Amino acid sequence: MxxxxxxxxxxxxxxxxxxxxxxGETNIRPLVLQGVRIWNEWPHARYVRDTGKAIALEDFVARIAEDEDFAMRWGDLGPxxxxxxxxxPTYEAQGDGSYRAGPGxxxxxxxxxxxxxxxxxxxxxxxxxxxxxxxxxxxxxxxxxxxxxxxxxxxxxxxxxxxxxxxxxxxxxxxxxxxxxxxxxxxxxxxxxxxxxxxxxxxxxxxxxxxxxxxxxxxxxxxxxxxxxxxxxxxxxxxxxxxxxxxxxxxxxxxxxxxxxx
Structure with missing residues (x-):
């Protein structure tokens, strides 16, 4: 190897x-709960930028682990x-010319x-x-x-x-x-x-x-x-x-x- x-x-x-x-998971919480820290900096930076709160990285990660609702809001990395x-993602055409999400x-x-x-x-x-x-x-x-x-x-x-x-x-x-x-x-x-x-x-x-x-x-x-x-x-x-x-x-x-x- x-x-x-x-x-x-x-x-x-x-x-x-x-x-x-x-x-297929995109939230860091499952990683945090396993002690994996490699994705923490990106959501932490977004939290500080969007809220203006200068929370320490360690405190942010601890809250991700402890507060599931907080993790849902701030722990996601996007797709x-x-x-x-x-x-x-796939998209299916509708009769009115619009599209809706299809099966992944x-x-x-x-x-x-x-x-x-x-x-x-x-x-x-x-x-x-x-x-x-x-x-x-x-x-x-x-x-x-x-x-x-x-x-x-x-x-x-x-x-x-x-x-x-x-x-x-x-x-x-x-x-x-x-x-x-x-x-x-x-x-x-x-x-x-x-x-x-x-x-x-x-x-x-x-x-x-x-x-x-x-x-x-x-x-x-x-x-x-x-x-x-x-x-x-x-x-x-x-x-x-x-x-x-x-x-x-x-x-x-x-x-x-x-x-x-x-």
């Missing part, structure tokens, strides 16, 4: 985020990743069905870049397009991830792990072995306030070869739990903290 060893990557946090995506992955499209379920029924297809794609809804998202998708491909021998599942914007210091280690994990999960569901993960970045950047992190990280030697074990095969890709994953031989260097750029 592409789990970076020159600093500790909290793979369980990244895994919980991926499982959250697969629920980010999971909403697009499993409930892409579960892209993940469709890709899995397509891999089973038509493995040679060139359309095994999960797309997050919904142009009509970008302005409603707290953060437009960075890892936006996943394309899966069954190898020529018909036994391995490969994935190409195109990432339109990449924060090298903080985001990339999570993105690599999550893409590889999603590939492993889908491969297990369709009875294939995991193949290659190919990552392509568009605007790939290093923030100035992350310079010290990268400088320290580059001075360290990689060590170990982390392996992922999936403990069971649930009925669907949407039924995995954090307890289903174990990582072996992961002996990284210590973590390096750096601020999130919002």
């Amino acid at each position: 592409p789990l970076i060893t020159t600093k500790r990557v909290y793979w369980k946090t990244a895994t919980r985020e991926l499982l959250w995506f697969l629920t 980010v990743y999971g909403k697009q992955w499993v409930d892409w 499209i579960n892209q993940v379920a469709q890709v899995i069905a397509s891999l089973r029924d038509n493995p040679g297809s060139r359309r095994h794609i999960i797309e997050g870049w919904n142009v009509a809804e970008l302005d409603a998202m707290a953060l437009p998708p960075c890892h936006k397009t996943y394309q899966f491909h069954v190898g020529a021998d018909g036994t391995r599942l490969n994935c190409l991830l195109y990432q339109r914007s990449c924060d090298v210091a903080l985001g990339l280690p999570f993105n690599l792990w999550s893409a590889a994990l999603l590939t492993r999960m889908i491969a297990q569901q369709v009875g294939l072995e995991p193949g290659e993960l190919v990552w392509a970045g568009g605007d790939t950047h290093l923030y100035l306030n992350h310079e010290a992190l990268i400088t320290e990280q580059l001075a360290r030697e990689p060590r170990g070869h982390p392996r992922l074990e999936i403990m069971r095969r649930p009925d669907t890709v949407f039924d995995y739990a954090i307890e289903d994953f174990a990582v072996h031989d992961y002996t990284p260097h210590g973590p390096i903290k750096a601020p999130v750029a919002v």
Whole structure:
């Protein structure tokens, strides 16, 4: 697994985020209740901007956890990743020329069905870049397009991830792990072995306030070869739990903290 060893990557946090995506949820409260903090800054910034109240981030997050009504109002991120992955909106024309919402499209379920029924297809794609809804998202998708491909021998599942914007210091280690994990999960569901993960970045950047992190990280030697074990095969890709994953031989260097750029 592409789990970076020159600093500790909290793979369980990244895994919980991926499982959250697969629920279609867009509110941070389920993450907060699991101790996952990676999305907190965006709703906190919106709260401060819209209310003018200079509440500390820690106090805002505590209120999200304690007050469900407050979380409903202020914890939502808009139609980010999971909403697009499993409930892409559709619209149906009405007789008067208007449109109403139609049934959502579960892209993940469709890709899995397509891999089973038509493995040679060139359309095994999960797309997050919904142009009509970008302005409603707290953060437009960075890892936006996943394309899966069954190898020529018909036994391995490969994935190409195109990432339109990449924060090298903080985001990339999570993105690599999550893409590889999603590939492993889908491969297990369709009875294939995991193949290659190919990552392509568009605007790939290093923030100035992350310079010290990268400088320290580059001075360290990689060590170990982390392996992922999936403990069971649930009925669907949407039924995995954090307890289903174990990582072996992961002996990284210590973590390096750096601020999130919002």
